[in-house]
Amino acid sequence: MTITVAAGIGLVPLLACDAMPYDALPHARVHPADAGPAGAGPDPAAAGDPFGAACRIGVDGSWVTAYCHNPYPGTDQVRLHIECVRWWDLDSDSAPVAVGPAQTVRLAGRCWDEVGTAWISHGKAG
Numbered sequence: 001m002t003i004t005v006a007a008g009i010g011l012v013p014l015l016a017c018d019a020m021p022y023d024a025l026p027h028a029r030v031h032p033a034d035a036g037p038a039g040a041g042p043d044p045a046a047a048g049d050p051f052g053a054a055c056r057i058g059v060d061g062s063w064v065t066a067y068c069h070n071p072y073p074g075t076d077q078v079r080l081h082i083e084c085v086r087w088w089d090l091d092s093d094s095a096p097v098a099v100g101p102a103q104t105v106r107l108a109g110r111c112w113d114e115v116g117t118a119w120i121s122h123g124k125a126g
Helices: 002-018
Strands: 054-060 063-069 076-084 097-099 104-110 115-124
Touching: 054 115, 063 076, 063 097, 063 115, 076 104, 097 104, 104 115
Parallel strands: none
Antiparallel strands: 054 063, 063 104, 076 097, 076 115
């Protein structure tokens, strides 16, 4: 019985992701060692400092909505980037929004016709 319940619980996230109109998956956490310039290598002093808001992106027709929650003590600067399918439809990048500790922010944008891709970028505030 325990195995059946555990297997049933494990399927819930898979079903929830398949039911979304767009691949609405949480963004991977950004660690300071990964956020630096390319080729800089990991910073040993910052290796134990977790950072980065968890974001979920949803697309409904031509509208994109993202919710980002920061569970960490550092402030994260998040931006929503939208790439539209049609060549004449302007791609957009939102202004940076500060997500403080234990805060959730909502970012939204749209294309005139169809959304190609949408993603969130992260950065340290300061």
